Amino acid sequence: MDKIKILFVCSQNKWRSLTAEKICEKISGYSARSAGTEKGARIRVTEGLLGWADVIFVMEQKHESRLHSKFPETLTSKKVICLQIPDNYRYMEPELVELLQAKLSPYLEMSDNQTSFMQRVLEPEVMDTWEEAVEYDSMDFTEVNAAFAKSAIALGPICGKILDAGTGTARIPIAIAQMRPAWEMTCIDLSANMLRLGLENVEKAGVRSQIKLELVDAKAMPYPDSYFDMVISNSIIHHLPDPLLFFREVQRVLKPNGAIFLRDLLRPLDETIRDNLVEMYAGDCNSHQKQLFSDSLHAAFTLDEVETMVESAGLEGLRIYESSDRHWTAERAWM
Numbered sequence: 001m002d003k004i005k006i007l008f009v010c011s012q013n014k015w016r017s018l019t020a021e022k023i024c025e026k027i028s029g030y031s032a033r034s035a036g037t038e039k040g041a042r043i044r045v046t047e048g049l050l051g052w053a054d055v056i057f058v059m060e061q062k063h064e065s066r067l068h069s070k071f072p073e074t075l076t077s078k079k080v081i082c083l084q085i086p087d088n089y090r091y092m093e094p095e096l097v098e099l100l101q102a103k104l105s106p107y108l109e110m111s112d113n114q115t116s117f118m119q120r121v122l123e124p125e126v127m128d129t130w131e132e133a134v135e136y137d138s139m140d141f142t143e144v145n146a147a148f149a150k151s152a153i154a155l156g157p158i159c160g161k162i163l164d165a166g167t168g169t170a171r172i173p174i175a176i177a178q179m180r181p182a183w184e185m186t187c188i189d190l191s192a193n194m195l196r197l198g199l200e201n202v203e204k205a206g207v208r209s210q211i212k213l214e215l216v217d218a219k220a221m222p223y224p225d226s227y228f229d230m231v232i233s234n235s236i237i238h239h240l241p242d243p244l245l246f247f248r249e250v251q252r253v254l255k256p257n258g259a260i261f262l263r264d265l266l267r268p269l270d271e272t273i274r275d276n277l278v279e280m281y282a283g284d285c286n287s288h289q290k291q292l293f294s295d296s297l298h299a300a301f302t303l304d305e306v307e308t309m310v311e312s313a314g315l316e317g318l319r320i321y322e323s324s325d326r327h328w329t330a331e332r333a334w335m
Contacts, residue, residue, distance in 0.1 A: 003031040006108075007053035009063050010034075013041040015091040016059045018304050020100050022092065022117070026269065027108060037066045047074050055107070056080045059087070081107060091304055094119060118270050123299040125239050126190045133193040137169040137201075139289060145234075149175040152232045152261040157334045158182060160229030163253065165218040165246070166236025170198030170211060177207040186228075188216035219245040223253045230259040230334060237264040238300040247313035259334035260318060265300035266328050274298065277326050303328050 006024060008017040013036030024032035033052075035045040043049075050056065050071055056078055058064045064082050068075055083103045089096035097117060127136060149172055156162065159182035164173050167187035177185060189195050195213045202211050216222065218236060231250050237243045250260065268274040274297045282293045301309075306328055307320050323329040 003029055005052055005054045006030055006032045007049055007056045008032065008034040008059075009045055009056060009067065010036055010059040011038045011041070011063065011087070012036045013043050014308065015089055015093075016085055016087065016096065016100075019089075019092050019096050020057065020104070022302075022304070023097065023100055023104070024108070026117075030108065037063055045071075047071055050074045050078065053078065057104070057107075058082050059085045091308055092117065092119075092302065118268060118274065118298065120267060120301070121295075121298045122241060123239065123295045125241065128191045128193055130193045130196075133169065133191065133197045135289065136194070136292075137171075137197055139285065141171065145172050145175055148172055148232075148234050148261075148263060149179065151329075151331070152176060152230075153180055155261050155331055155333045156180075156183070156230040156232075156259045160184070160334075161186065161227065163223075163228045163231045164188070165231065165233040165250075166239070167198060167213070168194050168235075170195075170201050170213060172232075172234055173211050174201060174205045174207055177210040178205070181210065183210065185211045186214060186223075187211055188214050188218060188221070190215065190217055219249060221249050221253055225252055226255045227253050228258060229255055230261070232261045233263075235264050235296070237262070237306070238296055243301070244309045244312055247309050247315060251313050251315050257335040258332075260315070260330060260332040262330040263323065263327055264306075265297055265326055266322065267300040267302050268297060268326075281326065297326070301328075306330065 008020040010017040013034050017034035021032045021034040024030045033049065035041065035043045035049055037045055045067065051074060058080060061082050064080055067080065085099060085103065127133065153176060162183050162185045164185060164187040167173060167189050170187055173185045173187050176183065192215055195215060198213055202208055202213065219240065231254050240246055268277060274294060277297060278290055278294045282290045303320065303322055310318055310320060310330060318330045318332045320328065320330045
């Protein structure tokens with residue numbers, strides 16, 4: 001049976017319409033898209049999108065008026081429903097999800113189980129005990145770290161000043177230093193014990209002249225404006241209560257032509273998907289390591305949330321995409 005095609009419309013195609021689209025992803029029998037009526041919308045309403053849709057939901061009456069004004073003939077045979085939801089919410093905010101479910105339930109066949117999304121649960125920002133640092137460093141990320149290092153090198157300059165935010169035990173900068181001897185790497189973390197172990201790793205690898213380890217908060221860095229040629233970071237975002245502060249700092253300390261390579265975990269839609277990922281990628285780990293991975297997935301962000309924060313921070317020209325079944329990546333090549 002063909003799916004019923006639904007289009008959600010608001011002004012900028014941001015929090016309300018994107019949340020509604022995400023809700024419909026979990027309901028069988030429906031295919032959903034979202035669009036905006038304003039010029040600055042991420043995806044703007046077109047005659048083609050309206051023609052595609054079987055049902056059109058608008059968030060406010062003004063959106064319906066704009067559609068009828070611009071596309072009167074296309075809407076002649078279309079069902080347009082106004083949900084009367086004001087622009088007072090953030091993306092996937094629990095109150096917005098609940099409101100949308102209530103407003104959509106008279107028109108769509110949905111159940112609480114089908115539309116139950118996993119909300120973000122914070123984990124500690126800093127893993128600062130020696131035991132935590134040792135256990136983290138003992139986990140085998142060799143393949144993932146090598147892939148990260150190669151991708152960062154492909155985007156960055158031949159030589160220059162590089163910032164690694166949330167360096168942990170410095171495994172990634174060590175891998176990079178061995179391939180890019182002309183990079184001067186400043187590697188920061190808020191965990192003194194991670195850095196202590198990182199220093200041991202750096203000295204063992206013989207790259208002490210290239211890598212400087214510093215105890216620095218990535219949300220309030222002491223470096224001058226436009227100082228670094230590239231900023232890289234692996235898995236710092238999900239540790240931060242408010243990553244927007246970090247994104248703004250990246251925008252400040254990076255040169256205008258600077259490269260960016262950020263990667264972190266994606267928050268799964270629900271607990272079942274999370275548990276499957278833990279079993280798939282940490283099945284051979286001990287129970288504590290499995291719990292760490294599970295907590296990290298639960299603390300992670302969705303792709304839409306990342307895109308919104310990057311845009312709010314004024315970072316431009318980034319390609320943001322789902323790079324695996326458990327990661328997102330944001331990148332910009334050095335110019």
